[in-house]
Amino acid sequence: MERDHLDLATLGKTDHNDIHGxxxxxxxxxxxxxxxxxxxxxxxxxNQNPIDLTSSPEREDDSTDDEDNxxxxxxxQLVIYDPTAVGAGEIELVPDPLDSQPRRNSFPNYTSRIxxxxxxxxxxxxxxxxxxxxxxxxKYEEIREHILEQPFYCESAREWRAGVSCDDPPDLTxxxxxxxAIDKPxxxxxxxxWERLLRIRGEGGTRFADVYYVSPSGKRLxxxxxxxxxxxxxxxxxxxxxxxxxxxxxxxxxxxENYVRKRPYRPALAHDEDDSVKRIAWIGSDGGTxxxxxxxGLSAPTDRAPLFEPVSQSFKKRRTPSKRMSNTDAACKSx
DNA sequence: GCCACCGGTGGC
DNA sequence: GCCACCGGTGGC
Numbered sequence: 001m002e003r004d005h006l007d008l009a010t011l012g013k014t015d016h017n018d019i020h021g022x023x024x025x026x027x028x029x030x031x032x033x034x035x036x037x038x039x040x041x042x043x044x045x046x047n048q049n050p051i052d053l054t055s056s057p058e059r060e061d062d063s064t065d066d067e068d069n070x071x072x073x074x075x076x077q078l079v080i081y082d083p084t085a086v087g088a089g090e091i092e093l094v095p096d097p098l099d100s101q102p103r104r105n106s107f108p109n110y111t112s113r114i115x116x117x118x119x120x121x122x123x124x125x126x127x128x129x130x131x132x133x134x135x136x137x138x139k140y141e142e143i144r145e146h147i148l149e150q151p152f153y154c155e156s157a158r159e160w161r162a163g164v165s166c167d168d169p170p171d172l173t174x175x176x177x178x179x180x181a182i183d184k185p186x187x188x189x190x191x192x193x194w195e196r197l198l199r200i201r202g203e204g205g206t207r208f209a210d211v212y213y214v215s216p217s218g219k220r221l222x223x224x225x226x227x228x229x230x231x232x233x234x235x236x237x238x239x240x241x242x243x244x245x246x247x248x249x250x251x252x253x254x255x256x257e258n259y260v261r262k263r264p265y266r267p268a269l270a271h272d273e274d275d276s277v278k279r280i281a282w283i284g285s286d287g288g289t290x291x292x293x294x295x296x297g298l299s300a301p302t303d304r305a306p307l308f309e310p311v312s313q314s315f316k317k318r319r320t321p322s323k324r325m326s327n328t329d330a331a332c333k334s335x
Numbered sequence: 336g337c338c339a340c341c342g343g344t345g346g347c
Numbered sequence: 348g349c350c351a352c353c354g355g356t357g358g359c
Contacts, residue, residue, distance in 0.1 A: 103339085115340090199340075206342050207350090220338080223352050249351075263343090263348080 103199075116179050116200040122172050126151035130170035135160045141189045141196070148185050179259075181208070181252035191242040198251065208260045209251040224249060 103115045121140035122131040132154060134140040139160070143152055154166045174180060181200075190196040193216035200209045213221045215234075221227050227247050231237050254260065 201341070205340090210340075212339095225352070251350090 115202050118198055118200065120172075123147070123152045125154045125166060127153050128166035130154065130166065130168075131172040132157045132164070133171040138189075141187075144183060144185060144187055145189050146186070180255045182255060183252040184248075184250045187248045187250060188246045191237070191240070191246045194242075194246075196247075203259050204261050206261060206263070207251075208254050211249045211251055213247055222249075 103117060121134040121137060123134055123140070123143055124131050132152070134143060134157075143150075143156075154164055154168065157164045179200075187196075190213060195214040197212045197214060198209055199212065201207055210222065213227060215221065215230065215237075219230065221230055224244065224247065228244060231242065231244070
C-alpha cells in the first residue's frame with residue numbers, strides 16, 4: 001500500500017507580511033505554512049483538514065473521505081508551529097524544540113529578516129482531524145516514524161495529557177497566524193545521539209528548507225553522500241546499528257504556495273526555437289495565474305483540491321547513479 | 336577560519 | 348516542477 005505522509009505544519013513567523021493564506025492542508029504530503037498574515041484562510045474546524053495522505057484521489061473538502069481511506073489518509077498530519085509567531089501565543093507549545101528560535105538571516109540583504117523556525121509540532125487526529133500539539137520534537141519524530149502503520153488519535157495524546165479525547169477542542173487551528181508545513185511520513189528517528197535539524201529558509205528563496213544531521217560528535221552533515229562518507233570513516237556507528245536507512249533529507253512542504261521562488265524557465269538544451277515559443281507561452285500563462293484549480297492553500301475558499309502527490313519515501317525518487325546507494329542498499333552494505 | 340544559509344544546477 | 352547535492356560567502 002502506499003504510504004502517506006504525515007503532514008507537518010510549521011508555523012513560523014517571518015518578518016514579512018505578505019503571505020497570505022492558505023488553508024489548511026489537505027493534502028498529503030505537504031506542509032503548510034501560514035504566515036502570520038494569513039488570516040483569511042484560516043480554517044478552523046477540525047474536520048476540515050484532514051489531510052489525505054495517501055491514497056485517494058482527493059479529498060474534498062473537509063471531512064469525509066478520509067475515513068475510508070482508512071488510516072492512510074487523513075491522519076497523519078503533523079504540524080510544527082512557532083510559538084513566537086504572532087498570535088500564536090495562546091498555545092503553549094513545545095518546550096524546547098531546538099529549532100524553535102527564529103534565526104536571523106545572515107545575508108546582507110536580509111540582515112534584519114527573521115527566518116521562520118519550527119516552534120511546535122502537531123499531529124492531526126485520524127478520527128476527528130483536530131490538531132494535537134506534540135510536546136517534544138523527539139515524541140514527534142517517534143510518531144512520525146510510524147504514522148502510517150500507527151495512526152495518531154486524540155487518545156494517543158493521553159501519554160502526555162490525561163484524558164484528552166476527540167471531544168476536546170483542538171490544540172491548534174489554522175488561523176493564519178502561523179506558517180504551516182506538511183511533513184513527510186515515516187521518516188526514521190535519528191539514531192541515538194544524532195539530531196535531525198530542519199532549517200526553514202526565508203520566503204522567496206530557492207528552497208523551502210534544509211535538513212541537517214548532527215552527529216554525536218557535532219559534525220553537521222547535509223546529504224546522504226556526506227552521511228555515507230562519515231559512516232565509512234567512523235565504523236563505530238555501523239557497529240551500533242547506524243545505517244543509511246536511518247537518515248532522510250526529505251523536507252516538509254510549505255502550504256503556502258509561492259513561498260519558494262520558482263526557478264526561471266530553463267531552455268531545453270535541444271532547441272532554441274522552442275525557447276522562444278515557450279517564452280511567449282510563459283507570458284501568457286503568467287497572466288492567467290488564477291486558473292489553478294483549487295490548490296490548497298491558495299485561494300480556494302472551500303475546498304482544497306487534493307493534491308495528491310505520490311508519497312515519497314525517502315529514496316523513492318532518487319536517481320541512483322552508480323555511486324549512490326539506496327537506503328536499503330546502503331543499510332545492507334554498510335557494514 | 337568556520338559555518339549557517341543561500342543559490343544554482345543537473346537530473347529526473 | 349521537484350529533488351539532491353554542493354559551492355560560495357558574509358558574519359562571527
